[in-house]
Every structure is written in structure tokens, then in C-alpha cells.
Amino acid sequence: MQHKGLRIALITIEAIIGLCAVIGGIALLNGSFGQSLPTSYLHGTSFSDYVIPGWLLIIVVGGGMLVAAGAQFIQREWVAFLSAAMGLVLIGYEVVEAVIINSNPDAVVPSAVLLQVLFSVLGLVVIGLAGYLWRMEYRGGHLLGGHASHA
Numbered sequence: 001m002q003h004k005g006l007r008i009a010l011i012t013i014e015a016i017i018g019l020c021a022v023i024g025g026i027a028l029l030n031g032s033f034g035q036s037l038p039t040s041y042l043h044g045t046s047f048s049d050y051v052i053p054g055w056l057l058i059i060v061v062g063g064g065m066l067v068a069a070g071a072q073f074i075q076r077e078w079v080a081f082l083s084a085a086m087g088l089v090l091i092g093y094e095v096v097e098a099v100i101i102n103s104n105p106d107a108v109v110p111s112a113v114l115l116q117v118l119f120s121v122l123g124l125v126v127i128g129l130a131g132y133l134w135r136m137e138y139r140g141g142h143l144l145g146g147h148a149s150h151a
Helices: 002-032 051-071 077-101 108-140
Strands: none
Touching: 002 051, 002 077, 002 108, 051 077, 077 108
16 A cells, blocks of 8 residues: 555545435434424425335445445555545535435425535535545556656
């Protein structure tokens, strides 16, 4: 591992996000949020309950992040792209969640907004770390990936 600390940071962040997403998705499916997340928040959306968002959170976000974390041990160029893609998926999930849920004035809960912002920032961190890892390990640290001419 050329950049062991960077990979450990990515593994740690992706694993934490993945586990949080799986736990959050399970909580959505079994109704653990109870009164704090009533289905009335979904009125006017494509969803009648939290089953589809819960499964998307478990499989796409949680599973994808855990796969990206585990793939860091493979040390191939495509793994950096997988991590960056999962960062985009996380941000996309949070944006859609914010648009759907926060469109209902009763659903705007400061703690939920804080989590949406936190996970979006973590998605940006994953993208940044993955891009930096790709540039340093697979492009020789050069921003454009080419060789400078010293003629």
C-alpha cells in the first residue's frame, strides 16, 4: 500500500457510512423512528411508506459503501472510481431525501437536516480522498496525468 493512511481513512469513512446506512435502512423498514418520521411526510411523493427508501438505503448506499471499503484492499485503479461514485451516490441520496422530505414543512426537523448536511459533506470527503488517491497512485502525482516538457 503506497498511501496506507489515505486508504485507511477511506476504509474507515466508507465503513462507517455503510454501517450507518444499513442501520438507518433497517430502522426505516421496521418503523423504529415511529412518531418522529410519520408517513404523512411522504404525502405528495412517489412513496406511500418508507419501504423503498429503506431498501435503497440498505442496498445501494450501505451495501455500496461497504463494498467500496472492502475493495480498497484490492488496490486497483477502478477502486478509486468506485469510491468516488459511492460518494456521488451518497450525495444524490441525501439531495433526493432533502427534496422529498423537506418539501413538507412539518418534516423539516433540525436533526434530520443536520444529518443530511453531514452525510453530504462526508460524500464530498470520500470523493476528494478517492480523487487524491487516484491521482497520487495512478497518475504519478501529476494533476493532468501527463509529463511536463522541459524543453
